[in-house]
Amino acid sequence: MPHLNLESFNSLSLPTQCDDVEFLFQANYKNPDEGALIATRYKGREFFIVYKNGVKKLLKSDKVTRPSPNFILKHALLAYAKCSNSPILDSNVDNAPENTHLKTHDALKTISYFAENFPRDREVRIEIGFGSARHLLHQASVNPDVLFIGLEIHKPSIEQALKQIVIQNLNNIMILDYDARLFLEFVPSNIVGKIYVHFPVPWDKKPHRRVISEPFLKESERALRIGGTLELRTDSENYYRFALETFSSPRQSRFDVRKNQEIAIVSKYEDRWKKMEKNIYDVTFTCDIESPEPDMESTFSFSKTPINSDAVDSLSRETYKRDWGFIHVERIYSVGEHGAMIRLAMGSFDRPESTYILIENATARYYPTLPVRTSANLKAHILLDELLHG
Ligand SMILES: C[S@@+](CC[C@H](N)C(=O)[O-])C[C@H]1O[C@@H](n2cnc3c(N)ncnc32)[C@H](O)[C@@H]1O
Structure with a gap:
């Protein structure tokens, strides 16, 4: 997994752009000393890079939103370190150009x-x-x-x-x-x-x-x-x-x-x-029958009524199990002075999906992409919407 080992981490004032990479906002861990996610946009992909402050100070990929091909992530990591003047002690990231990387296969x-x-x-x-x-x-x-x-x-x-x-x-x-x-x-x-x-x-x-x-x-x-x-x-x-x-x-x-x-x-x-x-x-x-099209009416949009910040905190680390699957809040981040972000595992027990939900101005949206449209994910979304709007 590409990563930079930093001597020190310096935050950028966001949003900003550097070497064609846009850094949009920062979501801090509950204890900001532990680290943060930095929302990043490059070559049409939106994803997070992660700063983790442990034994080492690492700048690395986020597993949920990791972009492909790999050079996009590597370029974004190097751009962040350069623009924030965060000195690199060592890394496994080369600066190889786009076309030397693994070809994605059409099939x-x-x-x-x-x-x-x-x-x-x-x-x-x-x-x-x-x-x-x-x-x-x-x-x-x-x-x-x-x-x-x-x-x-x-x-x-x-x-x-x-x-x-x-x-x-x-x-x-x-x-x-x-x-x-x-x-x-x-x-x-x-x-x-x-x-x-x-x-x-x-x-x-x-x-x-x-x-x-x-x-x-x-x-x-x-x-x-x-x-x-x-x-x-x-x-x-x-x-x-x-x-x-x-x-x-x-x-x-x-x-x-x-x-x-x-x-x-x-x-x-x-x-x-x-x-x-x-x-x-x-x-x-x-098969001897003609079938109707499946119901594809439901969407991943949240109710417009304002979300109470207590509702976000009360979701913390609980697993809500149902016969179709589950939702489980893995982590809650703070965004700016009033916003929040949730990392959630959801959907069927056979193939759960991790996703982020950004809460700004008391309204929620999936970020940076919607979950995959499975019936279990749609049911998980309805449950989450109910819990957030309590
Ligand atoms: C016993 S092998 C048979 C392979 C091949 N059909 C044949 O006749 O030689 C079963 C294959 O099914 C794949 N497999 C098992 N569960 C699966 C699932 N839920 N979805 C997709 N593939 C699965 C396994 O990885 C394995 O390659």
Whole structure:
């Protein structure tokens, strides 16, 4: 993580600009001697740099708002130290120019990309937990008119897939590092042709972590177009039985089951199980209904009635748990004479999100960006709004 070790830290009078970097405001820890966040804008990105006064005086990145690519952060850290005349004792920050840094890969997307504008110009197929990506790459090369979205949470598998996408010159794959259990709620209704779940982790001891579940099936049915399929392929008899039970809950769509069916491309896992002569089960769910679009009316705006400063303090370090997820205030900062800022963890238990809420003139807003638009985050927002307006 890029950081500067300072001999002493000098505050700037804000807002100000230095070496093309804008420093906007400072949010102090409750005990200002411990440190502060400095809101920073450079190259169109807004983020915080952090001053931490511990054994060392460090100027470094904020994990929640960290900008990408890395050179943006490094340039901002060096600009702050220079303009505030804060002498640097040592650092791991070079002053490398923009274009020598890691190229961001076109196929690698963030969840915000899908949340803001889900591609809907062609048929979409989704592969969940693509692992070695053999199946994903094969399907994309034989179906050039279809957009494939590959979901994976294992970073080396993602790296490997991105390399192969370049080598094979494929332009119809998007890769996302995100938990598949939460992704489908971003998908518009009736646009998906196939969802592949091949050899998911069986999670025999923690079944709540399985990809297949009743809510997942419900979201799949909504996202699939009529005739579209959700294809589970597994060597685990336990998982197969669990899926049968889940798929059997009463609904209008149908499913069928096959054993030891050959498919066009065999994954690394499948190779292994075949050599061991294990049975392979396919459970295929076929969508028979057209679904309405999901409700996207709720927003992340706060009520306009003034927030009482006691309400902010009373949130301090408490966790509010609900059946959809939680909110937990991690830290409260002071901003100027009357303002405050909250760092909050919120949303689903499976994929919580950290975010900042800036409170100025007794009104609140998320800063610098809104949370990702998941149903759990929207519910967390409603709860937070209620607590702030008590
Ligand atoms: C047993 S491997 C199978 C890989 C590949 N489908 C195959 O057939 O070879 C399961 C993969 O699912 C990924 N995975 C597990 N849970 C996931 C989740 N919630 N969301 C996305 N990927 C997940 C794992 O990282 C792993 O690569």
